[in-house]
Amino acid sequence: MSTSIRATHLVTNAAWFGGSLFGAVGLNPAAREPDTRREQVEVSGTGWERWGPVQGAAIALHLLSGIAITADNRNRVAGHATTTVTTVAKALLTGAAVASTAASYVHGERLGRAEGEDGHPRDLRAAEHARRRLSWLQWATPALTGALLVLDAELGEQQRGAAGLLDRRW
DSSP states (O other), X not given: OHHXXXXXXXXXXXXXXXXXXXXXXXXXXXXXXXXXXXXXXXXXXXXXXXXXXXXXXXXXXXXXXXXXXXXXXXXXXXXXXXXXXXXXXXXXXXXXXXXHHHHHXXXXXXXXXXXXXXXXXXXXXXHHHHHHHHHHHHHHHHHHHHHHHHHHHHHHHHTOOSOOGGGSOO
């Protein structure tokens, strides 16, 4: 059971990280290529609408599996100072990643509403504000979820026993 929970935790973080990184590197720049503002909003909106349910499910499963892993390892988390620090850092980064993902969703919705359905902005100020926020939020989520992957690797290293092949002197 523990292996399936850990695998779920890692795979869902990978989906969260990969989807947000693809958005920043691929989808968002591609959405700026159509000629009209309406087409740009449609491309971006359609992509994120399709990915949103997958990302939402990944985040939910990631949080649930994280709780299960922490509960399963409660003695180690409570009794091993390094593990405690890493686990607290991971919890804080997870909260920040959830917040950045939620903020991206909110500002994306605001941008869509401010742009209007005909491609003529209804509220230029609101559209520009949302666009500015999204310009840095699109990088916050992959940075935070990438850091979570690093902390997962660190927690795995803390559980190791004897030195591994790469730790041996040649």
